[in-house]
Amino acid sequence: MNRLKLSKTAIAATLAALAFHAHAQDDAERFTIKEIRAEGLQRLEIGTVLTYMPLAAGDELNPGTAKQAIRALYGSGLFQDVQLLHDGDTLIIKVQERPAISTFKIEGNDKIGGDELKKSLKNMGLADGELFRRDLLDGVEQELRRQYYANGYYDVGIESKVTEEPNNRVSINIKVTEGTVTKITNINIIGNKVFSTDELLKQFDLKETNWVPFQRSDRYSKQSLSGDLEKLQSYYQDRGYLKFSVDSVQVQLTPDKKSIYITINITEGDVYKVKTRRYSGNTILNERYLEVLTSTPDGSTFSRKQATESADRIEAALADIGFAFAKVTPVPEVDEDKREVTLNYAVDPGKRAYVRHILFTGNTGTNDETLRREMRQLEAAPFSKSAVERSRVRLSRLPFIENAEVDTKPVPGTDDQVDVSFKVKERPPGSVQFGVGYSGSYGFLITGQVTHTNFLGTGNRLDLSAENNTVAKSLNLSWSDPYFTEDGISQTASLFYRTSKSVIRYSSGFDTNTIGFNLTYGIPLSEYVALRAGFGVQDIAVQTYANSTSDQILNFVVENGTQFFTYELRTGISYDTRNRTFFATRGALHSLSADVALPGGDLQYYNVSYRGQQYVPLIWKFTLEMNASVGVVDAYGATNVVPPFENFFAGGPRTVRGYRDGSLGPRDTPFNNPYGGKLRTTGQTNLIIPLPIESDGKSTRLEAFWDIGNVFAEPQDFSTHDLRQSAGIAFSWFTPFLGLLDLSYSFPLNSQFEDRKDRFQITFGSGF
Missing domain, CATH: 3.10.20.310 (membrane protein fhac)
Known part of the structure; x- marks a missing residue:
């Protein structure tokens, strides 16, 4: 609902009154005022009148001062008639006060109005207790009619009734008869030979009325038609018709005001x-x-x-x-x-501009230096549009920044300097959480977490988390410094403890107790490429059970023992151009990692994996997301078998939906439970569908998907015929209390008899 904007139609009447009453003074004698009296006052006091008078006792009354006095009294808005008279040396101000509004009502305006209309009318002076002005009432009628026309109600009736009441008061009642919506029955284009009318009308926002329920595109407005004519011109000129023109437009309203016919006459011209x-x-x-x-x-x-x-x-x-x-x-x-x-x-080109200052606003909990180090545009350097935009994206990707906007303004008094101002909206950087979650791989879980992503405003991250689920318990402590060096090298140190009954929820039982420490560095090689290098140590203890542990795990323990100490080299390289780290809508991520358990430890194995994501914006805010992953794990040196807790698993929301978590691929003996394999390859193609409940897509996501993938015992066992497929629909939501909620319903497309299907899958909680 737009605010009402009324013209002041009383100006002409006021000037006429001034001319009329001032004329009475043109021939009057000049005299010095000794006393001032007022006549006609009902609610006002003489003191109120005198506060608006530019004259006082001792002043001279003449034609000029009389005009000023009348103009001032009319300008107060308190009077609808003013006369200046005199009795000897006494000035008499004869007035007629404006009536006060005792009640103001507007009825029948179901489609236009609401609280905003009432607020607008009150601000203008149309409310109980205000002084009545006819010009404002006329303006309200005109504006209401204009807004009804803009919404397609051309049969609207608006009737105002002003009733006089005792004590110089009036009651005002506006009755609106809305009628029915006037709909566009036909849009006809005349003069088109190259393109059909149906093809041209596809470019229009305005549409002819049809069977679609709740259709609003069939409501005529002048602004919408102007926009459609501009689209029509662009359609032709984008196809070579440089001299295309709209010759005339006729908009006809039927006598019953229920239908509108639009006729557009065009000249196509020639192709250039x-x-x-x-x-x-x-x-x-x-x-x-x-x-x-x-x-x-x-x-x-x-x-x-x-x-x-x-x-x-x-x-x-x-x-x-x-x-x-x-x-x-x-x-x-x-x-x-x-x-x-x-x-x-x-x-x-204008003059070359240099950046005078880079400013930040909205960062109440973040140090200026923490934001400034993300800048790719520097002060005193030549202005670079791409560097400024990249700086904004880097700010938006910080975990404690919800949104970042940038504004570039010329420096007053110069023509070669600009100031760049970033306005940031911060997220709560610290949280203490206790909650529950659910995952198909681990079942129900209880989590407790203390997190601060912007410790003391420095951008450093502190995490302390504990988790207890169906198959495992864990405790993790980590510290991350994204700018361990001034060159942007990051450092992450983490200490963890985990005890589990099996690798995944549905697998043969064996207990593991793991304690370890990791130290990892992130080294930026370019704006989008980063290298990961680190070192880790782990102490792992395995306990088996004769009646529930599979033969493969028992054989591994017999060959390698039950206590392992490993040294791991962790490396990787990534290329990331995504606009957001979560719920991205454009850009790509390619990540290659290699983790190696080094000689000198009790186990030697390596894990090489690739992960790729690509986001392609489509029409109408649709987005195509393509994910692919390939992972290989194998033993080397003195170790002949891959540790079972290092195997790959597939099936579930993060690999192939529609199949039970971790259930695809090789199985153990004699329990026929998932055992995992050395090779995993998966792909997910998601069509992200825009939701009307959220415009930016930062907290909800709806998608139709097609998944494919499987796990193989050995890399040479790979066969495209064994890849499982599924299709369905999924919904993700950042809930206020449960963290990220993932829901999916899938249709397995080529499942085999032994596959364990799970069409509806749900995951929630912040522990994943």
Whole structure:
């Protein structure tokens, strides 16, 4: 509901009254005022009148001062008539007070109104107890009618009734008869020969009324029609019709005001080709580079969209080297005889701009230096649009920042300096959580966690967590410093303890007790590429049971023992261009890691894995997400068998939905439970569907998916025929109390008899 904006129609009446009453003073004698009296007052006191009077006892009354006095009294808004009289040396102010509004009601306005309308009317002075002004009431009627028209109610009736009451008061009642919505019955385009009317009408937001329930696109508004005509012009000019024009538009309302007919007359014109391009003005950039930035090659069909996008790319390139206010205008130079266009890109770079200050607002709990170190745009350096945008993205990716916006403003008094201001919205950086969760792999769990992602405003992260689920108990303590060195090398140290009854929930039982320490460094190689290198030590104890431990695990224990101490080298490299680390909508992630249990320990094995994600924005805010992972684990040296707790498993929400967690692949003997394998390969293709309940997609996500994958005992056992597939729909939500909630319903597409299916799967809790 828009606020009412009323014109002050009383100005003309006021000026007329001033002229009339002032005329009475033009011939009056000049005299010095000795006393001032007022007549006609009902609710007001004489003192109130005198506060608006520019005259007092001792002043001279003449035609000029009389006009000023009348103008001041009218300007107070308290009076609807003012006269100045005199009796000898006594000035008499004769007034008629404006009536007060005893009651103000508006009825029948179900479609337009609400609390915002009442607030707007009260602010304007149309409310109980306010002084009545006819011009405001007229303006309310006009604005209500305008808004009803804008919403398709052309049959609306608005009747105002002003009733006089005792003691100079009035009651006001506005009765609205809304009628029915006027719908667009027909939109007709005349003059189109190349494209059909149906094809052109697909470009319109306005639509003819149809069977769709709750349709609103069939409600006419002048603004919507103007926007559709602009889209129609763009549609033609993007396809070479440079001289396309809309000749006339007729909008007809039927006598019963229930239907609207729209007729658009157009002239298509001829198709124009691009003859060549040229660049005028102070281009700054090399012409060969300018050619790379333009997408309007010689001989191509003229397209206004391509010409505009080319100009935008040139502006962005100039902005990246300091010309923050560059302006590039594509000017078509037309050869009418040959129907050809020479595109002249007129370049006005302006002066090269330098950044004076980089400012931050909204960071109440974060040190300035913590944000400043994320900057790729530096102070006193030439302005770079891409560097500023990358700085904003880096701020948005910080775990304690919910959102970051940037604004670039010229420095007053200069033409070559700008200030860059980042406005951040912080998340709560610290939390103490205790909760429950559920996972198909581990069953129900209880978690307790103390986390601070921005310790003392430094950006350092502290984590202390404990977890107790169906098969395991764990305790973890970690400390992360994202800027362990000034060059951006990060350091993470973690200490952990875990005791478990099996590797996953549905597997043969054996107890493990593990205590370990990891020290890992992240080394940035470029803006998007980072290297991971670290070292870890683990002490693992295994206990088996004759009646519930599988033969494979018993054989492993017989060969290697039950107590293991390992030294691990942890390495990896990643390429990450995602716009967010969670619920991303564009960009890619490619990660390759290799962890090796080194000689000198009791076990020697290695684990190499690849993970890839790609986000592709589609039309209508749909997004295509493609995930792929491949992992290989094997023993080497004196160790002949991969430790069972290092095997890969598949099945479940994070691999192949529709199959029980960890159930795919090799099984043990004699219990026929999942045992895992050395090779895992999975893929998930998700079509992310925009939800009307959330515009930015940062806390909810709905997707249709297709999953494929499996686990194999040996890499050479891989066969595409053994890959399991499923399709379905999934929903994810960051809940206030349960953390991330994942729901999915799947249809296994090629399941085998021995597969354990699980169509509906749920995971919730912050422990995963």
